[in-house]
Amino acid sequence: MNSNLSNTVVITLLETSDVHGHIYPTDYREPGDKLLGLAKLSNIIREERIKDPALLLFDNGDLLQGTPFMYHYAKYDRTGMHPAAKLLNVLTYDAAVLGNHEFNYGLELLNKHIEDAECPYLSANIVTQSNGCPAFGQPYRVFTMQEGIRVALLGVTTHYIPNWEDPANILGLEFEDAFASAQEWITHIRETEHPDAVVVCYHGGFERDPVTGETTEPLTGENQGYEMCMHLEGMDVLLTGHQHRLLAGDLNGVTYAQPGSAGQAIAKVELIFERDAEGRWVICGKKALLLHANEVEADQEVLELFDEAERNTQAWLDQPIGRAEGALSITDPFAARQKDHAFTEFINRVQMEVTGAPISCAAIFTNEARGFSEHITMIDIVSNYIYPNTLKVLLLTGRNIRDALEQNALYFSIDENLRSLQVSESYLHPKPQHFNYDMWEGIEYELDITRPEGARVTKLQFNGAPMAPDATFEVVMNSYRAGGGGNFWMLMDKPVIREIPTDMTEILADYIMKQKVIYATCDHNWKVVF
Incomplete structure (x- = not known):
């Protein structure tokens, strides 16, 4: 967060999504470093924090599954802090959202991870069947930033999960329509919290091309990003995922981003605020871009945190x-x-x-x-x-x-x-x-x-x-x-x-x-x- 002029403030948001357990820059299929992994993104995060020490960092889901490293922990280890939670804590994430693959290893492991994580998990539309209340903590969080600017973050997840997941892994849970739930909570947030910006972190993607509006997949409800940008009232930014696409742009006045998968990129959104005639902060500019891992070196401190677990995984793989x-x-x-x-x-x-x-x-x-x-x-x-x-x-x-x-x-x-x-x-x-x-x-x-x-x-x-x-x-x-x-x-x-x-x-x-x-x-x- 920084101020260019006395009445202008820039707030930075960073989003990872669909990392799928990739900490090390490897795909575990062949030797050699790949242009991916949270250890590489860690150095990008460090660089961004030098520019803006008070930036907000979010994860948009599908962190717990996808590599032999995470599989080995889930199936053969489970000792100590969950490695995904350790990552969130070390990189000081401000909030996280559940993806569909978070449920793959069952609720016991998922709940352990959430307990280990120091940042809150936001889940507005995954509720407990018995009482209809959010099942994983709070639906949203409001961050008070420089000059008192208030940024609300709402977390929602594709409600299509029951079509894929083992029923035993989602026992007692109900997945409400992501679009309808988002609108309900945005209205609540606007009326009760009076934030200066509303950001929706949605583990879901776009059912239509965000540029042309053409349908890109069957309209099953799995992905509702386009509908959200076109019809949700009161949303300023939509951070997406699930589809593993590399996207950044604006649609119907909403700035959106999606940073691919496996830690190949991180999404960066800048919100520019200025005071209006009544002295209130209003958004006067927004932009989204993707920061790619590419030739960034892996953060050795992050790699060393998981050195023993990675050695155990490699021995198991061999x-x-x-x-x-x-x-x-x-x-x-x-x-x-x-x-x-x-x-x-x-x-x-x-x-x-x-x-x-x-x-x-x-x-x-x-x-x-x-x-x-x-x-x-x-x-x-x-x-x-x-x-x-x-x-x-x-x-x-x-x-x-x-x-x-x-x-x-x-x-x-x-x-x-x-x-x-x-x-x-x-x-x-x-x-x-x-x-x-x-x-x-x-x-x-x-x-x-x-x-x-x-x-x-x-x-x-x-x-x-x-x-x-x-x-x-x-x-x-x-x-x-x-x-x-x-x-x-x-x-x-x-x-x-x-x-x-x-x-x-x-x-x-x-x-x-x-x-x-x-x-x-x-x-x-x-x-x-x-």
């Missing part, structure tokens, strides 16, 4: 667990999504064996997934299966399965100039969603991308015979997909026959350790044609 025979490596993820591949067949076969389901579906989550080479270690497991999913067996009809395959077929489009297959733009923007394309085992099918959307499944058989639309089948899939995640509406609210509460990474590791040697098999039960 632990050999088995051996692979045959072609289980992924050299081209796009090609592996066009026809049956030994790696996805292995994942599906494990899911089928563990649950007893005759049909399974699974995804290659990212384009960085490399499958298994001959010698398999824990790092191979966690770098291929990056989400803490469990397994569910649903009872589906043949019609449900066909609809799910039609949804899968939307992953592809045809480049008319090159007459080649490509990933549909909707699966690349606003963020890559390779995890929303599944490959199936236990059925025989074919997807013809030259046909109209909704009519691309040209072959669908079970045990060599056409799959009857009204016949029922047990199908195993990850818990995210079983909740309809990824716009798989046809899977929502279907009967759950069995659940395996164990994390899929543990299931895979245990399976390989028990088998000692796994063999590549591929029955070529499906393909994509164009």
Whole structure:
């Protein structure tokens, strides 16, 4: 915070979001420092505090999950202060907001983290079912700044979480509509607190392009940033996240920002205040920009704080667990999504064996997934299966399965100039969603991308015979997909026959350790044609 003129004050806001446990500048997949991580952002924060010692620093959620470091702590350690809380405390955050991935390891660990953190967690729209009160502390906080300027910060989280999360991890919680809750609380804040600025920190993104207004994703309510900027009354700044986009700009008089993911950038918003004729502080200027990690050195003090825990994580990752025979490596993820591949067949076969389901579906989550080479270690497991999913067996009809395959077929489009297959733009923007394309085992099918959307499944058989639309089948899939995640509406609210509460990474590791040697098999039960 600084004053350029006697009647002008500049207040600085910094926002991190979707750090996903990245402290060190590494992605844990290959050696070498990457341009990411909170240790790098720490030095940016230090530099910004030299310019403005009284700046406000916020985290916008999805901090607790996403790296082997955080997974190892959650599953095998849990001693001492939660490392994410230690980060918030050391970097002296002023407030934080819950993201959807904060719930992945259960409420016990989440509550421990919140208790360990010295900054308040703001959660207006996540309430306790029994009394409707905010479940995680306070909904907002008002900061009194230089010259008595009052900045209110309201925290809200995408209410779509129940569509993805294991019900046991959100037991007793209700997720109110983020937009409606934000408007209710902004009105309350304006009427009772009389702040000079209202900032909404929203773990959610934009459902429309903030520049053109064009729809960028299905309007499910998962992301409401555009609607918030256009219709929320009384909001000056919207800090966003969830989509992993790099955004900074203004929309309908609201300044907005979103700083990507994994600590690749930090958002900076400056609010310029001046006194009006009655002596009250009013905003006369706003601007948002992104400060990128790039070539910034990592903060050695931050790295040293977690040195022992990182060594323990690395030792765990290097632990050999088995051996692979045959072609289980992924050299081209796009090609592996066009026809049956030994790696996805292995994942599906494990899911089928563990649950007893005759049909399974699974995804290659990212384009960085490399499958298994001959010698398999824990790092191979966690770098291929990056989400803490469990397994569910649903009872589906043949019609449900066909609809799910039609949804899968939307992953592809045809480049008319090159007459080649490509990933549909909707699966690349606003963020890559390779995890929303599944490959199936236990059925025989074919997807013809030259046909109209909704009519691309040209072959669908079970045990060599056409799959009857009204016949029922047990199908195993990850818990995210079983909740309809990824716009798989046809899977929502279907009967759950069995659940395996164990994390899929543990299931895979245990399976390989028990088998000692796994063999590549591929029955070529499906393909994509164009």
